[in-house]
Amino acid sequence: MVRASRVAPCLFLAAVIPTLIAAGLDARNISYVDELFQSIERQPLDAQEWIALRALRNRIRHEAARSSMSGSEQQQSQIDEVLLCAAGLLDERQFLEATGSKKTARQQLRYELKQLRIEILRLEHFTRHLQRQGTP
Structure with a gap:
């Protein structure tokens, strides 16, 4: 009975440890899509562009x-x-730098x-500004 109680935890650990190691190693492998996101994020983006990317x-x-x-x-x-x-x-230069x-x-x-x-949008804003100045 004592041996059986020691074997079960050992079998459990023998099954869990390789799974955890494989999951940890798999998490270190970055997909091509994530690499693309990282290279795009290195480019100068404004706040709205960051939000869109996220x-x-x-x-x-x-x-x-x-x-x-x-x-x-799916990846393609x-x-x-x-x-x-x-x-x-991104403009042409930034796109070339980010994606190759x-x-x-x-x-x-x-x-x-x-x-x-x-x-x-810039012209609409400018037009509204001119209308406000022209109206007393």
Whole structure:
């Protein structure tokens, strides 16, 4: 009876320790998507861009946990989303530095659209300012 009571904890530890070690080693392996996020975060971003990037990272992690796609299919989808988001945030030089590749036509259009939105907001703000000054 004494031997049986000693064997069970040893078997339990023999099963748990390799699992914990494997989980710890797996946590050290950074996925390509996380590497992309880290390289994008090294670029100078304003507060709203940081928020957008963090929101995308959280959404991708949430979807990865719920997804039924295969690993490589899911990772390619995530990479495409990250690159498209980064293309909207970074200019050509920053994008090349962060990802190591040039923007595709779609990614370039995303950046230009963002720049147009910024310009429209700036002009709207300027117009409101002029209207306030012109009205007594």
